[in-house]
Amino acid sequence: MTLSGLLAFVVVFGTIVLFHELGHFLVARASGVMVREFAIGFGPVVARIQRGLTAYSVRLLPLGGFVRLEGMESSPLEGGDEAGEEPRLAPGDPRRFHNRPLWQRMATIAAGPFMNFALAGILFAMLFVPPVVERVDPGSPAALAGIRPGDRVVRIGELSTPTATRVVRSVLDARPGQTLDVWVQRDGQVHLLPVRMEADRPGGYLGVRMHGPRPLPAALYGGFVEMVDSTGEIIRVVARMLGGREALNVAGPVGIYSMVQEAASRGAYSLVGLAAVLNVNLGLINLLPLPVLDGGWLLFLLLEWIRRRPLEPRLQSAAQVLGLMLLLALMLLATYLDLRRLG
Template structure:
């Protein structure tokens, strides 16, 4: 029974998190179409067979479909036929290139708006996190050395290599100096103490050792405007970190630590079990990731369509539907390859986690 409940909890948590992110993304496209006078034929939440639906006064078919992990908006005239009749004024390609640009970028923009609102509410209601003076684990990065070694959120690190710690800063600086070296941490969990062996890996800059842990936070009150500033800053820093991480991996020819569908399901499930605050924060995090990813100038993505329209604005003429179709075929192949690679990464991570857990049961029970 507990397994059934756990599975149901996972499905519901992911449906809420991913459904909210994707629904708001598509809502951005829909609202932009309505604002600019473009007729929308269908607004669907999910994919597959329609379960519920109705047709609005404007002729739009609103649908809830069987598979709740996705959605789409279909503007009228979105797929013009080369050499066919000229598009009408209320159709997608009846709009000038700059208006179509607004429509495609409205989806990612809505993702950032969602993240901003969620972050603002969290920071205003909970306060701004500050590192606790004690060396207590507040959060972890899946797949990093600490996670693989079996360290858990809530663990208190008492000593580093047999030396007592004065606090979090002492622990962090000691780890930073130990990249590539096996270290022994004395960890306290549930009033029991045991040793954990872990080897810090180098950070993205290749300068410091990291094991993927973050301190348990204390919180200081923040007013509404301060919360809005910190929320905007967090969205910016997350986007910036994504760029620097990917660029660093490409420059060093390293395999990116991408999370695929399985990895995202894991993260959402763990956040939901950790509490509503972590769950809401992760929804914001995923929303920024989805918004940023869709801004990339790759065919099939919003950013790819935007690149076509920028080209149209510069050259004064639109790319032919045939040329766009070829580009979209290449883009689809790239995205499918990325999906396969990310899913492969997920299974490697799961196998590594299981191997680490099976190797440490004796230590964890001391």
């Protein structure tokens, strides 16, 4: 464990959780629901600020977060109000979650995963910023190193996420006979291709022609397409695992930390790509129909629409306990697989 790896994990995972809960928060407020607490983490409160009727808190276990809405029963992971002095609203008050129209409640719940998918699209769009190789001169240092048309230059020497102009400048600054490390992105993978500069050609010669980053609309469109493709691929992999056609391969906090640390060591480009994939994963996981997840709440609301009345509180509570047990079992399995891989 390194300090830089730990910092990268906190930033990546914290951003994912922040955007997820921000989705719930913004749609709840727009729907007129009173938000009692906006929390990052679970368990005992570490820091807490009260702004009006909403508390903003950081809790001890940084493996998630929640938004506590007025009139919506808390998950066992969240805990109740420590102060115990919150003013209660009347049962018929429109600011209570269950007094809002069904579509507003469903939108509030679905907003969390939606924000993760949206953030994934934005992060994927950022990956279109590096310059793209259009042409490689035959016999050039770039060709001998294995650089191909279509490669995106994501790092050159110590310079990460370079522009086309800065790539040219790095090449011009290279000494004759020097080996210049060039990282390129190809087919979703980052490759290190050491380029040996020509010994008898001062001034630096790489032998490629590049074009700069895509315009913003094209980059955003490409990021959205990449997000959709990534979502579909994850669903297909899960289906193959459930069907026994592929070995079970899930990652828990230990595995995610290892992936983040490895991506951080390869540079900002790899870290952004991993953060995008993790957002897609979290969005999909939260849509699973487990009562402690967003998908479980959506299932409750769907049953309410079908039955024309809410599910009885005791059934909801029992389902939440069962869902929590299943979720903890999945986390323990993922952690076991993480430790076995590391061992």
